[in-house]
Amino acid sequence: MTFLVPINPKNRTCISCGVKVGFAMKRKRDKRIKLAHYVGRTKQIEIFSLFNIVTDHNHHMLCTNCFGKNVKELNIYTENQANKPYMYDELIQHAVIYNNKLLASTGMKDSNYHCISIYDMSIEDCTRLSGLFPDSIYDIAKSIHQDPQLILEFFTICRQNMNHRAAAVCFGYKSNSSISLHFTKIFTSLLNDFVPKYIGYTAFTRKDVKRKTPELFKKLFPNVVGIIDGTYFYCQKAECFEIQRKTWSEQKKRNLVEAMGIQFADGTWFDLIGPFYADGDHNDASIWNYIVEEDIGNIHDIFNEETDEFLGDRGFRDVDDERFTVLIPFSLNKGQIQLPTRSANTTRKIAKLRNSIERGFGRLKQWKIINAVIDTNLISKFGSLLRILGAIDNKYFQPLSMATNIDRQKINYIKHREAVPNILENLPKNQWIKKQLDEITDLIPKLTLDIIRNYALGEYALKLAIPYLQHASSLSIKTHKSKQYEGILKIEGITSRFSKCISPKHHKVFIQFNNSNQPKQSTRTYDDNSNDGLSINIKNINSYCTCKSGARTVGTCAHVIAVLYWLYANLNGITIPTYNVKSTALEQNITNLQPFNRRRREQKLINDETTMSDITDSDIINNDITDSEDEEYL
Numbered sequence: 001m002t003f004l005v006p007i008n009p010k011n012r013t014c015i016s017c018g019v020k021v022g023f024a025m026k027r028k029r030d031k032r033i034k035l036a037h038y039v040g041r042t043k044q045i046e047i048f049s050l051f052n053i054v055t056d057h058n059h060h061m062l063c064t065n066c067f068g069k070n071v072k073e074l075n076i077y078t079e080n081q082a083n084k085p086y087m088y089d090e091l092i093q094h095a096v097i098y099n100n101k102l103l104a105s106t107g108m109k110d111s112n113y114h115c116i117s118i119y120d121m122s123i124e125d126c127t128r129l130s131g132l133f134p135d136s137i138y139d140i141a142k143s144i145h146q147d148p149q150l151i152l153e154f155f156t157i158c159r160q161n162m163n164h165r166a167a168a169v170c171f172g173y174k175s176n177s178s179i180s181l182h183f184t185k186i187f188t189s190l191l192n193d194f195v196p197k198y199i200g201y202t203a204f205t206r207k208d209v210k211r212k213t214p215e216l217f218k219k220l221f222p223n224v225v226g227i228i229d230g231t232y233f234y235c236q237k238a239e240c241f242e243i244q245r246k247t248w249s250e251q252k253k254r255n256l257v258e259a260m261g262i263q264f265a266d267g268t269w270f271d272l273i274g275p276f277y278a279d280g281d282h283n284d285a286s287i288w289n290y291i292v293e294e295d296i297g298n299i300h301d302i303f304n305e306e307t308d309e310f311l312g313d314r315g316f317r318d319v320d321d322e323r324f325t326v327l328i329p330f331s332l333n334k335g336q337i338q339l340p341t342r343s344a345n346t347t348r349k350i351a352k353l354r355n356s357i358e359r360g361f362g363r364l365k366q367w368k369i370i371n372a373v374i375d376t377n378l379i380s381k382f383g384s385l386l387r388i389l390g391a392i393d394n395k396y397f398q399p400l401s402m403a404t405n406i407d408r409q410k411i412n413y414i415k416h417r418e419a420v421p422n423i424l425e426n427l428p429k430n431q432w433i434k435k436q437l438d439e440i441t442d443l444i445p446k447l448t449l450d451i452i453r454n455y456a457l458g459e460y461a462l463k464l465a466i467p468y469l470q471h472a473s474s475l476s477i478k479t480h481k482s483k484q485y486e487g488i489l490k491i492e493g494i495t496s497r498f499s500k501c502i503s504p505k506h507h508k509v510f511i512q513f514n515n516s517n518q519p520k521q522s523t524r525t526y527d528d529n530s531n532d533g534l535s536i537n538i539k540n541i542n543s544y545c546t547c548k549s550g551a552r553t554v555g556t557c558a559h560v561i562a563v564l565y566w567l568y569a570n571l572n573g574i575t576i577p578t579y580n581v582k583s584t585a586l587e588q589n590i591t592n593l594q595p596f597n598r599r600r601r602e603q604k605l606i607n608d609e610t611t612m613s614d615i616t617d618s619d620i621i622n623n624d625i626t627d628s629e630d631e632e633y634l
Helices: 024-029 041-051 090-096 101-102 123-130 134-144 148-160 166-169 176-197 206-211 215-220 242-246 284-294 295-300 340-366 376-396 406-417 451-457 460-471 558-571 579-591 594-633
Strands: 033-038 061-063 224-234 256-264 269-274 309-311 323-326 434-436 478-482 488-495 506-513 541-545
Touching: 123 134, 123 148, 134 148, 134 176, 148 166, 148 176, 148 376, 166 176, 176 376, 206 224, 215 340, 215 406, 224 284, 224 340, 242 256, 256 284, 256 340, 256 376, 269 284, 269 295, 269 376, 284 295, 309 340, 340 376, 340 406, 451 460, 451 558, 460 488, 460 558, 488 558, 506 558, 541 558
Parallel strands: 224 309, 309 323
Antiparallel strands: 033 061, 224 256, 256 269, 434 478, 478 488, 488 506, 506 541
């Protein structure tokens, strides 16, 4: 039986959803009217072929949302032909003629044809495109009762920061309105059904606080249960002048919004709260005071204000003392040029343990939708989107600070080193003999990269070693031996990477190796590395640097690690690599105006001196002429 759609010319409505539709002129008079689209010959044939419903291609209309949908999703109101005997013979004949042709090409004409489909995608492609494994996408789909294909579309847009027009092309939609509807649908489902299970006070209990505190935290900072920090996200400039001013950051010199991240000690996100403005009233300390005082995110349900402590950076120096205690790195006081050993050691411990939140923000910003300049239209959803991505991070990614087999050895090493005074800090100045490197090799034990890495308490300082050595000329590095103390070396020539002047600051590094022939062991421990010949226990290495954190004994600064790597490379015949091809290409293709400006300043000084000299000579001549005239007058 053929069904018909009734025609009502006086009240134009969408034949699927029933809303009033009209064209541009009519919409100017009534904003509630949706934009109208004629059904058209193609959709007329599709509707007839799929549902046996006959429509008028030049009279019946669809709204914008329905026009962009798959024809299978339309719910068209129909009446029996016997009740509405309109003349559709010509249309029926036209549809029947092209029916077979339409069915043969339905797959290509279907507006919901998926060019990219999760069902025929490899694991590598799915991970590269959406940032998640297919199993994770299916698990999310089961949790929120949605189509896995729509979830793939949502996270692909988030991962690649793909605009909806481009996403419609990639996923085979004729209109970007379908992508927009799917994005909103999945966004709402995740926010309501997924987020409360994996982030925020609804996802954790007080027992989780202790369970998520690694042994390293318990031994070094017994009361610390979490890490806090703020981060920023660039946004578009708003039309409102007041919002422009409040989102302008004097530090970054850009418009941005801020968010506060709260982590458990193992790197799991407790919550992500924001966005906040970026002006002077919205620094990290102010935001944290607001969260604690107003109990934003119900943090008092999980954390104990009297006993729990958090790690933070120096931006939290102005937090309220009555609230949660926030441990921050020490800063130089007025007149200080270097942190005392104890303060430097505490700063190093805090920096080592709180770096998980920095890595956490880095992992979150791999979702390019929040790492790019945020569209103003997305700001209203930004806080919820951030919590969705944080929940995904908690559920499907490993914690950033996991317990390891060498944690106990790290704890013992740190506790041993922080109790040791820096014996190289106040050495006499006039007691050094300049030596070539081959003259002091007997004082240097056999170093390895593991020894250097373990002495630095991490990988970061070792990664900076090669750039420091590239920055310093090999001819400028000089070695000295102490006349008064045995086994102490002084190395000069490591250049500060922050100096911009022509004569940059050079750091002096002092090192003492306490060599001992250790017997070989079957297993290598964290703080006792055995090698053929001379071996060195990292507990017996003493170092001091003239930089502001160079007096610490827990770990050491990057300048000392650069010197250790320089000794390791030279004694083992390893060539220190030059700048890579990318850096060389940048240097060759970017114009540097520093020599030009320096030459102009020098030329200006010469011209000024010449001018002053000419003026002085002219004054002398004028004075001589005046004196001679006075003599003639007399």
